[in-house]
């Protein structure tokens with residue numbers, strides 16, 4: 001049986017807020033999109049203009065910080081729709097951006113201005129192949145749909161923890177999830193993909209077709225194209241492997257050192273246990289009784305479908321609510337750097353009240369499956385750090401003055417931990433803030449960056465896919 005042990009957790013407040021953009025500047029382009037682009041699209045595709053509900057829905061993102069701005073949203077249904085939308089944007093010299101789960105949050109997304117949004121959510125089919133060990137999904141599918149559809153067919157695969165993120169974009173940056181200890185990253189499951197390139201041409205990407213791109217999309221994929229569908233490995237779920245035991249423990253901050261020490265020991269001792277995962281969340285809880293230790297203790301027995309809810313990562317949970325500004329500062333670690341985390345904890349505990357919903361998270365999944373894939377075989381650079389940590393700064397987006405303050409605190413807390421660990425920063429590209437070095441995002445071995453830069457120059461010479469931690473050539 002697999003199990004999840006969780007450290008310090010608590011409630012997170014969230015609320016929603018509508019965003020309205022001034023549409024006047026763009027009226028000429030709107031007219032053009034309707035007259036020129038619409039006739040080229042498949043019958044079920046739609047074009048949404050700023051005052052429409054569809055437009056607002058597509059614009060409604062997880063974080064209210066550095067959001068992309070669009071003049072028009074193209075709701076695509078087929079691969080050819082994606083190609084046509086890209087070609088149209090190129091002709092108009094407009095920026096474009098794929099939108100799936102809307103949970104991307106790097107600052108580069110805010111560089112999209114007057115863009116064409118390519119809204120993928122209708123391309124969400126999930127089909128298990130007859131061989132029983134592979135499946136195909138559309139480019140806009142959300143995580144929950146993949147989990148549920150595979151489950152129905154007696155299958156499961158490596159998938160992220162959160163129900164409402166896209167399933168494809170995480171895989172393009174590596175993709176961490178529950179079953180990675182056994183099977184590797186989300187990216188390691190990819191068998192092939194259809195990819196619409198910067199010039200609108202669609203190609204098949206696999207070990208035998210464009211193998212250079214196949215290497216690149218498994219870790220740096222957002223830089224190279226829009227995936228319209230993806231084939232990936234799936235596995236049988238069986239009575240032996242489908243149950244998960246989960247335990248949640250909450251401790252007061254005075255116990256930080258003890259808890260982290262214990263977790264370091266646990267990681268050493270159970271290094272080879274493929275389905276032992278743990279998360280720690282360090283955050284403010286308003287109502288706790290400090291006399292208890294642990295302050296609270298819950299246990300659950302569930303399956304892959306049920307792991308999201310206790311972590312508040314289900315569709316109704318806090319992690320899926322939109323409306324706050326979230327800034328993430330990721331860093332990897334091979335163990336808990338207790339000294340550095342104490343400094344960061346003390347900073348967190350002393351944050352001004354307007355930032356007191358911020359937290360520090362650490363995801364500790366088994367690395368067995370991840371490390372059994374040769375490091376040079378994909379663009380994903382970090383197969384050695386077993387902890388995926390991040391500072392999350394959270395605040396009300398109405399208070400713009402907080403943007404800079406939150407960024408400074410976030411950077412400082414991350415720096416405190418990384419500096420005191422003595423290792424270089426490894427920043428998971430899917431959590432990146434956006435100011436990390438190329439090496440921190442894509443790897444310190446010079447051949448990696450060389451290779452990525454050459455591929456970028458070849459396939460995206462004009463930097464059309466430069467809004468998600470771009471590879472600079």
Ligand SMILES: Cc1cc2nc3c(=O)[nH]c(=O)nc-3n(C[C@H](O)[C@H](O)[C@H](O)COP(=O)(O)OP(=O)(O)OC[C@H]3O[C@@H](n4cnc5c(N)ncnc54)[C@H](O)[C@@H]3O)c2cc1C
Nearest residue numbers: 098100101102103104139160161162166169170175176227
């Ligand atoms: C609450 C939460 C939980 C998370 N949990 C995990 C986790 O467990 N494991 C993990 O690895 N990551 C996790 N992440 C990080 C996640 O991988 C990224 O946030 C990812 O960008 C989300 O993808 P999306 O489709 O939801 O977002 P979007 O903002 O729609 O897309 C993100 C980026 O990918 C591009 N993109 C979207 N669809 C496609 C496509 N079909 N082809 C090419 N490019 C595309 C977009 O243009 C954008 O640049 C989590 C994030 C959040 C906010």
Ligand SMILES: *[C@@H]1O[C@H](CO)[C@@H](O)[C@H](O)[C@H]1NC(C)=O
Nearest residue numbers: 042043044045076077078122
């Ligand atoms: C278009 O939508 C209709 C109604 O939902 C559906 O029956 C049809 O199969 C769709 N066509 C395509 C090409 O997706």
Ligand SMILES: *[C@@H]1O[C@H](CO)[C@@H](O)[C@H](O)[C@H]1NC(C)=O
Nearest residue numbers: 284285286352353354356357
């Ligand atoms: C955070 O600060 C606000 C005041 O801005 C206060 O009302 C709230 O209780 C604090 N939250 C926690 C968890 O301490």
Ligand SMILES: *[C@@H]1O[C@H](CO)[C@@H](O)[C@H](O)[C@H]1NC(C)=O
Nearest residue numbers: 197198199200201458459460
């Ligand atoms: C688009 O780019 C790809 C890769 O560089 C190239 O092979 C293809 O010929 C280009 N298509 C067009 C229509 O120029």
